[in-house]
Amino acid sequence: MRGASRASLSEARDWLVAAVHEPGTAAGLSDELFAVVTLLDAQPPLRRALTDPTRPPAARTRLAESLLQGKVSPAAVDLVGKLAGARWSSPADLATATEQLAVLAAAAAASEARQLDDVEDELFRFGQLVAGNPQLRSALSSPVAPAELKRQLLDTLLAGKVTDTTMRLATQAAVHPRGRSLDASLTEYSRLVAEWRQRLIAVVRVAVQLSESERDRLASALAAAFGHDIHLDVLVDPGVLGGISVRIGDEFIDGSVASRLAALRRKLAA
DSSP states (O other): OHHHHHHHHHHHHHHHHHHHHSSTHHHHHHHHHHHHHHHHHOHHHHHHHOOTTTHHHHHHHHHHHHTTTTTTHHHHHHHHHHHSSSSSSHHHHHHHHHHHHHHHHHHHHHHHHTTTTOOOOHHEEEEEEEHHHHHHHHHHHTTTHHHHHHHHHHHHTTTTSSOOHHHHHHHHHHHHOOOHHHHHHHHHHHHHHHTTTTTTEEEESSSSOHHHHHHHHHHHHHHHHHHEEEEEEEEEOOOSSSEEEEETTTTTOOHHOOOOHHHHHHHHOO
């Protein structure tokens, strides 16, 4: 997002924090915001009307409120009305901002239920499952597959095995991809879930599984280095041979034996 949209999204996140302050409201608000995203994506003229810079902000707010009154909760009406009254660099940014707030509301629901760690782990494992199964990825990503069939497949795969928040986000990513691949949507949702408590995600590759104490020491060391709490997604990869590699966003730390052997081979070939 560019300037105006970035500033509006930052303010909108503060509005969301206030909206989910009351216990038990976050999950329902997430579902309502996702429904608004679907509406905005399906109605380009509505997006343009709600972001038209020639219309006064109060008029855009009233339009949003009139459309949603009685259809969603007062909290959702108020939040979407505020979003419509904000400044956006493009109409599409309004829908994207609403989607991000929906994911953050889902994260707030998981946090309230003390399940945020579970959601982060489950989204990561589901992403790995999808990435490693082309048939599953094709079935869940197909633009012609009916939404109900995708929901049934996800229900078979995940029901009773993951939290309600993970099911909500996985379903949204598959049924309403918004032009992204399923992998990209899951990665974006994981980032936002981690962001809810200002944590970073570290994808760690090791030759053998880490013990709890080793995970704790690694997380503490990375947190000290990056200035944020760190959530570890640990992948056991025999290809690293030994040592460890860590990727956090664009940062890559490679201390694996495989990388050292590769460097040695390059030197010998030079």
